[in-house]
Amino acid sequence: MIKTKLFLTSISLVILMLLVKPVVATVYDIESNSKRLIGEPKVHKVVKGDYFQELAEKYDVGFLALLAANPQHDPFLLEIDSEVVIPNQMLLPFISRKGIVINLPELRLYYFSPEESKVHVFPVGIGRQGLSTPLTSTVIGEKRKDPDWRPTKEMQERHFAEHGKYLPDVVPAGPNNPFGKYALRLGTSEYLIHGSNKRFGIGMRASSGCIRMYDDDIKWLYENVPVNTKVRVVNQPVKMSFENGDKQLIEIHQQLSDLETTKGNAILTKAMQRFVGTNRESWQKLLPVIEKPHGLVVELAK
Incomplete structure (x- = not known):
């Protein structure tokens, strides 16, 4: 009887370990320098107890990315057996593929x-409106474990x-430290890529300018x-690729209002107009996405 209980307990622990996965980066193979599409479409079928923050952590995606991709859902009261689109297919930003690239509008690093011909993709939290994370080209200037805040x-x-x-004046390492357990400094600036003592806020505009x-x-x-x-650190709300x-293919994210440089709809750039061309069917498919960006890859009509 005791052996049976121990066996069942061991099986339960194994199942629990398989179900509760730690958050880790999503890693994608880069097939060639001429291709920018990575990842595959994924859909999660809702079970009892699911909610957006839990799904964001499970799939290592941002909260706002889930919200944009699934506007039909209540993020806290998901209907059982309904389907949630996981935004883990994307186009690489238009930039040289070296080091770290943070695209602010899509809240991804x-x-x-x-x-290797691989890219690791992480959701990040960035500066809230009025305290924007600055656009920059720099290096990792310093790394700290258990940093003071x-x-x-x-x-x-x-x-x-x-x-x-x-x-x-100083908050030492520990549960009350907003930097979490690790921090990477951008150059010699006051801006850091760091952890957090709060689970909520990753994949959102919630910081004072640092990257969570x-x-x-x-x-x-x-x-x-x-x-x-x-x-x-770049500002590319629209990504396009043949x-x-x-x-x-085109992928559109919500423009960060405090980074807009033109009046009206800043998404309608000349580059985008040239890319889409005069195909009426393509524009009919795209205009609702421009009006309400969902951050998903869209294939235009041929």
């Missing part, structure tokens, strides 16, 4: 492996204005990305 003067003033008291990651993701980055790795010379 790409790390291009220097030794020292709020800037601006943070102190904002906190005092909102709460009537100042933050501590899930704990396991930043741990992987800390352990695998060396100091002096190139980092580029795959295999004929398949015409």
Whole structure:
């Protein structure tokens, strides 16, 4: 009887370990320099207890990315047996495939492996409106494990204005540290790629300008990305590609309002107009996506 109970307990633990997966980067093979499409479409069938934040962590995607791809769902009250699109197919940003690339509108970080034709893709949290993560081209200037958090003067003033008291000068490593367990500095600036002591906010605009990651993701980055790795922070809400010379693909994300440089619909760029051309069927398919971007790859009419 005791042996039977121990056996059943062991089986239960194995099943639990298989079901509860740690958050890790999604890794994609890059077939060639001429192709930009990576990943495959995926759909999750909802079971009891599912909600968007849990699914975002399970599949290592951003909360807002899930929301944009599934506007028909209530993110906290998902209907059992309904289907949730997991946005893990994408076009690579239009930039040289080296080091780290952070595309702000899609709230993703790409790390291009220097030794293999692979790219690691992570969801990130970025600066909220009014405190935007800056566009930059720099390097990883420093890596820290168990970093202290020292709020800037601006943070102190904002906190005092909102709460009537100042933050501590230094918050040491531990559960109250907003940096989590690891931090990578962008050049010599005050901006970091770091973990977080809050699960909610990855894949959202929630920080004071730094780039937040899930704990396991930043741990992987800390352990695998060396100091002096190139980092580029870009603003590409629209990504386009001709795959295999004929398949015409486009991916549109919500433009960050405080990074807009033109009036009206900033997404309708000349490059996009040239790419789509005069095909009426393509524009009919695309206009609803321009109006309400969902961040999914769309194949245009031939």
